[in-house]
Amino acid sequence: MSVLDAPRGLHNVVVTSTSIGDVRGDEGFYHYRQYSAIDIAESRTFEDAWFLMVEGRLPNLSERAEFSRTVAPLRVLSAQVREAVASVAATGPEQPLLALRTVLSGMPGAVPLYESTEADKRATALRLCAVTPTVLAAVHRLRSGQEPIEPRQDLTTAQNWLFMISGDVPSDAHARAVDRYLTATIDHGFNASTFTARVVASTGSDIASAVCAAIGAFAGPLHGGAPDRALDGLDQIADLADADSWARTKITAGERIMGFGHPVYRTEDPRSVMLRETAQQLGGELIDKAAQVEKVIAAALADLKPDRKLYANVEYYAGVLMELCGIPRSMFTPTFACSRIVGWCANIVEQSADSKIIRPIARYDGPEAPQALPAL
Structure with missing residues (x-):
């Protein structure tokens, strides 16, 4: 039986066909x-x-x-x-x-x-x-x-x-x-x-x-999703003037900024763009602050991680929108x-229409086998 090594996390591995939908990350x-x-x-x-x-x-x-x-x-x-x-x-x-x-x-x-x-x-x-x-x-x-x-x-x-x-x-x-x-x-x-x-x-x-x-x-x-944690990050930025230093401190410390980056999209997350526009239609100080902070964080990420394209994802503005609509965090x-x-x-x-069970395999990397059982 031939064995195919798949990339870690099955990244970009096609496992079946579907007519439900698809994500084209390079196109957003x-x-x-x-x-x-x-x-x-x-x-x-x-x-x-x-x-x-x-x-x-x-x-x-x-x-x-x-x-x-x-x-x-x-x-x-x-x-x-x-x-x-x-x-x-x-x-x-x-x-x-x-x-x-x-x-x-x-x-x-x-x-x-x-x-x-x-x-x-x-x-x-x-x-x-x-x-x-x-x-x-x-x-x-x-x-x-x-x-x-x-x-x-x-x-x-x-x-x-x-x-x-x-x-x-x-x-x-x-x-x-x-x-x-x-x-x-x-x-x-x-x-x-x-x-x-x-x-x-x-x-x-x-x-x-x-x-x-x-x-x-x-x-x-x-x-x-971490829409509540993305909003918690906004709470930590008391003043817009602090946003850049806050973002750079987290990035240089290797911490993830919740609400930014996506494993598929290499452009802006289309959901984030739509939710930002929807939240702006509702108006208020929170969405104004979020939109300004987004620009600052995106600029800091572009400066400190130039090899990666990181934008606000769906979680960032989802939290803002739900807060504006009165949903508890x-x-x-x-x-x-x-x-x-x-x-x-x-x-x-x-x-359920496919009778084939999904049954991949794993590569064993433990102790060499078989070994003699230890004496009691």
Whole structure:
């Protein structure tokens, strides 16, 4: 058997084919199916992009309305799930994503993918995607000493998310800003969590198990985003005049500046550009400061790391946008998960059509074997 050494981290290794989307890092472009993801985020809605992931095409107005009517009742938690949420909120993992993973792992109906019909897969995926924001918002409120808020059937995903967190129906501007963020982060190539979901799906396991595995990967500090930590960095810069020295100190110390750099993009992150413009439409001192600090940090990185092209990534302005819309910092990454689960489920369903299990090998570099067993 021939063996092929892959680069560390499987960098630029093609492992399968997908019709869901792609990232073209050198161009600063990514797409869902045949459409620019940014075009969808700016001109359509999260529900439209969700429909595209499920159906493979964008909906017309009547199809959007029907899809919204289908999803709305799926957001409501059953009595069994409510009990699980209450238990996890009281005694479960502190990190909201891990609390979500615990709840979803106990959801009923864990049917192996190879035993599920296409209709069953679609129904299960829709239910998991719809219920995720409700679970996360309920855990947050319970841990804040507040009662969970029921989702409203007349509100969109973005509106419901803000409503279930705060108890107030959001302004159109805030709802539209969050809708753009959710739409722009549904899918982004074969990132670690998406690949993890597909590995589990390739075994024939159930959709919930694959989603829970993806959540575990997503919760890792190197993957799930750091919009709260990027914002923490902004907090550390009390005055714009301090930004350059702050950045240079971190760079020369070998510390990572959260919210800058991306493993794929060699240009500006298109999500960051869109979110910056969206946040600027909301206005305020925070976005003004963030835009000015971005320029200073980018200049310092270009000066001290001239061999690398490092720009603000999606996390930088995601944190700013969510802060402006009143989302607590502890819920920044969970907001990301409310979107990305749609992409995970699309990839899980697509992978389930391939009967070949994903089974790479590792190169052993331990002690020489076999060796005699030591005497007792």
